[in-house]
Amino acid sequence: MAVDPGLDFVVDKKDWARTRFVECPVPELGAGQALFRVDRFALTANNISYALAGDALGYWRFFPCEEGWGRIPVMGFANVMRSTHPGVVEGTRCFGFYPMSRYLVIQPGAVSAAQIVDAAPHRAGLAPPYAQYLPTSGDAVYAENREDQILLMRGLFMTSFLADDFLAEQSYRGARSVVISSASSKTSIALAFQVKHGGRARTVGLTSPRNADFVRSLGFYDQVVLYDEIASLASGDPVVFVDMAGDGVVTAAVHRHFGDRLKYDCTIGATHWSANRQHGTLPGPKPEFFFAPGQIVKRSKDWGPAVLSERIAAAWTRFCNASDAWLHVVRSSGREAVERVYQDVLAGHTHPADGHILSL
Numbered sequence: 238m239a240v241d242p243g244l245d246f247v248v249d250k251k252d253w254a255r256t257r258f259v260e261c262p263v264p265e266l267g268a269g270q271a272l273f274r275v276d277r278f279a280l281t282a283n284n285i286s287y288a289l290a291g292d293a294l295g296y297w298r299f300f301p302c303e304e305g306w307g308r309i310p311v312m313g314f315a316n317v318m319r320s321t322h323p324g325v326v327e328g329t330r331c332f333g334f335y336p337m338s339r340y341l342v343i344q345p346g347a348v349s350a351a352q353i354v355d356a357a358p359h360r361a362g363l364a365p366p367y368a369q370y371l372p373t374s375g376d377a378v379y380a381e382n383r384e385d386q387i388l389l390m391r392g393l394f395m396t397s398f399l400a401d402d403f404l405a406e407q408s409y410r411g412a413r414s415v416v417i418s419s420a421s422s423k424t425s426i427a428l429a430f431q432v433k434h435g436g437r438a439r440t441v442g443l444t445s446p447r448n449a450d451f452v453r454s455l456g457f458y459d460q461v462v463l464y465d466e467i468a469s470l471a472s473g474d475p476v477v478f479v480d481m482a483g484d485g486v487v488t489a490a491v492h493r494h495f496g497d498r499l500k501y502d503c504t505i506g507a508t509h510w511s512a513n514r515q516h517g518t519l520p521g522p523k524p525e526f527f528f529a530p531g532q533i534v535k536r537s538k539d540w541g542p543a544v545l546s547e548r549i550a551a552a553w554t555r556f557c558n559a560s561d562a563w564l565h566v567v568r569s570s571g572r573e574a575v576e577r578v579y580q581d582v583l584a585g586h587t588h589p590a591d592g593h594i595l596s597l
Contacts, residue, residue, distance in 0.1 A: 244259070245339075246337035253583060256580075266319055269321060270343065275338060276330075279311060281592070283392070283393055285582060287310050308338065309336070309337060314387075324348035332370070332376065332379065337597070344356050355369075366529075377550045386592075387557075389564070389593075390427065390564075398431060398553075400479065403532050409501075410500035412476050414439040414477070415439070416477070416478045421445075421452050422508050424481055425442065429442060443491075448589055449463060451563075468490070472495055472498055477500055478503065481505055533545070563590055565590045567591050
């Protein structure tokens with residue numbers, strides 16, 4: 238039976254709009270390795286954030302390739318095509334962090350019914366959660382009819398769940414409202430859903446005129462405000478700012494409007510990746526980057542991994558069910574589709590309700 242050759246979608250690290258496909262042989266396995274064939278993956282604005290933080294947070298190191306080029310990580314499902322590791326069975330289907338490629342070789346370290354951990358040397362020092370491949374047979378969140386939603390939103394939801402948990406643990410620093418930029422992004426939507434469900438603070442979404450009607454239609458935000466109307470927000474009560482946009486102008490406007498009533502600036506994303514992120518000296522608290530894997534480690538110690546998994550699964554089910562009212566899954570396959578969707582996502586031309594599922 239003919240086997241498709243290897244195929245990688247790579248981007249120029251200095252010019253992300255410059256891309257190409259690289260054909261290569263099907264990888265050979267050494268002792269104790271496993272070969273995944275990537276079935277399909279999701280591509281969202283969050284993946285562009287991985288390119289933005291490629292050097293700072295090591296995202297380029299996950300899937301090395303030739304000098305000057307990078308493979309942007311995506312959330313995907315893949316099947317074990319071949320294995321020389323006694324604990325990894327061929328045919329096992331796993332959710333995890335993959336490149337936009339046809340194949341991926343991993344070097345399993347810890348293996349259990351719940352996870353297969355890639356212990357390849359180039360992963361040393363990188364965030365452990367990203368090295369975990371979750372067999373569907375042992376995954377509490379998995380449902381076959383929800384694979385597309387899992388690809389599109391599980392990773393984003395995890396970040397939002399942990400960010401809300403981080404803030405709620407501190408009683409939102411005494412804030413009455415959580416102001417969220419890039420309110421139409423799926424990570425922001427998930428965070429607004431969590432804050433709204435918790436009932437401990439109001440949700441305020443900042444968005445563009447193009448996406449305002451969509452954001453209002455969700456029902457997860459108590460108030461929706463355009464970026465150029467930030468000064469119209471009530472400034473008397475304390476607020477927390479969760480920055481998904483990474484836009485210096487927006488950040489400065491929020492800080493200057495709220496001043497010392499801004500109790501915390503939690504920086505997560507950079508959906509406005511082409512915007513100038515410089516904002517000069519700001520009144521109020523210094524922006525602090527939220528690194529979700531750190532909160533996973535903390536809560537695993539606080540609650541134990543089993544309880545953490547149960548809480549995430551319950552929250553995910555609520556959010557996933559709610560997404561049926563607004564999420565539109567768009568499936569595409571082949572080189573042209575991958576290139577087209579990537580360029581649309583990069584340029585910010587996709588509709589926020591669309592969730593793109595791709596396959597090579």
